[in-house]
Amino acid sequence: MTTPNPSQGTLADSIPRTFEALRNHVIERHGMLPKRLAQVAKFALDHPDEMALNTVAELSAAAGVQPSALVRFAQSLGYSGFSELQGVFRSRLRDRWPDYQERLTKIQNETGGDADSSSVLGRFVETSMRSLARLPESISGEAFDAAVSLLARARTIYILGQRRVFPVAAYLSYMFGKLEMQHVLLDNFGSMIDIQAGSMRANDVLLVITFTPYTPVTVEIANQAAARGVPLVAITDSVFSPIASLTGARLEVVESDLGSFRCLTATLTLAMGLAVVSAERRRTVGESPSNS
Amino acid sequence: MTTPNPSQGTLADSIPRTFEALRNHVIERHGMLPKRLAQVAKFALDHPDEMALNTVAELSAAAGVQPSALVRFAQSLGYSGFSELQGVFRSRLRDRWPDYQERLTKIQNETGGDADSSSVLGRFVETSMRSLARLPESISGEAFDAAVSLLARARTIYILGQRRVFPVAAYLSYMFGKLEMQHVLLDNFGSMIDIQAGSMRANDVLLVITFTPYTPVTVEIANQAAARGVPLVAITDSVFSPIASLTGARLEVVESDLGSFRCLTATLTLAMGLAVVSAERRRTVGESPSNS
DNA sequence: AAAATTATGAAACAACAATTCCATTTAAAT
DNA sequence: ATTTAAATGGAATTGTTGTTTCATAATTTT
Structure with missing residues (x-):
């Protein structure tokens, strides 16, 4: 791609920006470090969590070193100071995932x-x-399970997601169709969503997706459904969502956003999982939709 | 001011020491918090990682609040100040791992x-x-660039994606709208896609998304567009796609699938990138849409 | 072995962060 | 409508942090 062979070279060593790079860098030259700096290096690699969260004073005490030794260690690696070094440890803490x-x-x-x-x-x-x-x-296992069993038992699944999350709703509709699960996509064509939602019954399920800023019509329909005894499965982005109080099963997704745009990938993946597992459950457990 | 010593509590409510306790505590009394404090509460629970690592100034900026509001929030929960509250978020970060x-x-x-x-x-x-x-x-840099510059130059962007990839088309429509780029979503309502696509001109662009099995109507419309000299930007899953021969810029996405379901995450992410970068390019480079 | 260089410890310093204070606005109660 | 209380924004303040400095100690080099 763009970068043919960026690192590896012994020349012009750039300062390590990731924990992995830092680790290798330090291990490599651990032997040729002065005593106190080597001590700091060992401590840093042995206690990366502390390095990320504590202050220079605390760390120096824990490592049995002077505060200045920490700063020197950071500078000897090319950072402007300790804070910059700590940044690497912090990002590790944020991003660590297996x-x-x-x-x-x-x-x-x-x-x-x-x-x-x-x-x-x-x-x-x-x-x-x-x-x-x-x-x-x-997503806790219990919440996911609760959602799945509600969906598996439902006669008809009503899917409600407007505006930003409408693509998720559309995808769910496609999947439920392929999985041969009876469903209705509440797309609000011709502003007739109340008509579309009018046939919901207590043995159906309303699968509602809503993120900030919560689309009013979504909240309204969800409330109506709850009032009529229709079980709710909610995918939302906050515990403060206006439908939080009335859901049967609530799944909270935290999407990171880039610029001002929240991405939908996690939500989409969750939706996929929900649909597939629900369909499986309905077949294997033989939970046929309840008919009243 | 609220309470220097926490004697206002209903009963022996101690200050939450774990994130879970804090979370429940906040959720419980979120409704009866003043506006700004509620805003802080929401931000804190929605961005726990940031809360753990960033400074009051950074957080207040991110939450759209004054620094003092964060301190007040912490104090209203019974902590001595923000730092003590932050400690809870930090310990959460430490303990998340196991x-x-x-x-x-x-x-x-x-x-x-x-x-x-x-x-x-x-x-x-x-x-x-x-x-x-x-x-x-x-995705090669050149292909992406080519696609971006076509989209940035277009007067109107016509978005075409049916069936499985319709969610991607819908999302693109949402994004282009937010980015204030003129566009038309060819959704084939009432089977009137030919009418919808009828107004395409040579200074427009057709952004077409199509995966196996290729929806006939998609192929057909793409061919008509090409015949009329409309530039194409294609997101597809194979070099053998039936529209491969007629595209101006082609982006190939390889989605893995699980079971019989192909996921859309990579496609969606690519779409997001395309939209944002195109909008940026149009603004910065000043590439105003060409008018005939 | 003496000189030069490098490393180290301790304290002084400058920068910044969290906190407090107060004037102003907003909401509630009379 | 008027008064009272609560909430908020913004600047001043205080405390802490990271950094620098410099004298001393330990190495290395000549």
């Missing part, structure tokens, strides 16, 4: 120069991956 | 087991990430 870490740093390296537009694509990919990595954390 | 690792290894081991449904979600996440990781490799 296995994919190396992949991410690879992406970061490959898109090092912000000059050309393809690197922007790299940033988008990075953001999307970060969203995805957080998804399993933010 | 159960996360456990969960992931579980995911990796149970590659085939349908036992726990949340692990299925993990597999979906993994699949999506795989798609994303491949994206920067498969």
Whole structure:
């Protein structure tokens, strides 16, 4: 791609920007460091979490070193000071996620120069991956299970997602169709969403997706459904969503955003998972939709 | 001012020391908080990572609030100040690791087991990430650039994506709207796509998204457009796509699929990048849409 | 072994962060 | 409508942090 062979060279060593790079760098020259600096180096690699969160004073005390030794250590690596070094440890704390870490740093390296537009694509990919990595954390097994069993039991699934999240709703409609699960996409054509939603019954389920800023019509329909005893499965981005109080099962997705645009990747992936697992559950468990 | 010593509490409510406790505490009384404090509360729970690592100044800027509001928020919860509150967020960051690792290894081991449904979600996440990781490799900088400059120059962008990829088309429509770029979503309502596409001219661009199995109507419209001299930007999944021969700029996305379902995450991310970069280019370079 | 160089410890310093204070606005109660 | 209380924004303040300095100690070089 863009960068043919960026690092490896012994010349012009750039200062390490990722924890992995820093680690290798330090290990490599650990032997030829002065005593106190070597001590700092060892401490830093042994206690990366502390390095990220504590102050110079605390760290120096913990490492049995003078504060200045920490600053010197950072500067000897090429950083302007300790704070810059700490930044590396902090980003590690933010981004650490299994296995994919190396992949991410690879992406970061490959898109090092912000000059050309393809690197922007790299940033988008990075953001999307970060969203995805957080998804399993933010969705508890119980919540997911609850949602799945509601969907598996439903006679008809009504899908409600307007504006920004409409693509997710559309995709769900496509999948449920392929999975041969009866569903209705509340797309509000001709502003007739109330008519479309009019046939919801208590043995159906309303699958509602809503993010800030919450589309009024979505909130309204969800409220009506709840009032009529229709179980709700909600995919939302905050515990403060206006439909939080009335949901049967609530799944919270934290999407990172790039610029002013929130990406939908995690939400889409969650939707996919929900649809597939619900369909599986309906078949294997033989939970046929309840008929009243 | 609220309370220097926390005697206002209903009963022996101690100050939350864990993130979970804090979270519940805040959720509970979110409704009865003053506006600005509620804003802070929402921001804090929506961006816990930032809360752990950034300074009051940075956070207040990000939340659109005065620094003092953050301090007040902390104090209203009973903490001595912001720093003490931040401690809770920091410990969350430290402790997040263990159960996360456990969960992931579980995911990796149970590659085939349908036992726990949340692990299925993990597999979906993994699949999506795989798609994303491949994206920067498969999109060459030149192709991306070509696509961007076509889109930036276009008077009106016609978006064409049917069936499986319709969500991507819908999302593009949303984004172009937000970016204030003139566009038309060819959604084929009432089977009137030929009418919708009828107004395309040579200074427009047709942005077409199509994957196997190629929807006939998509191919047809793309061919008509090409015949009339409308430049094409194509997002497709193969060099053998039936529209490969007639595209101005072609972007190939390789999406991995899970089960029989191809995920759309990489495509969606690419679409996002295309839209944002095109809009940027149009503004910065001043490439005003060409008028005939 | 003496000189020069480098590393180290401790304290002084400058920068910055969190906090407090107060004037002003907004909401509630009379 | 008037008064009272609460909430808010913005600047001043205080405390802490990271950094620099410099004298001393330890190495290395001649």
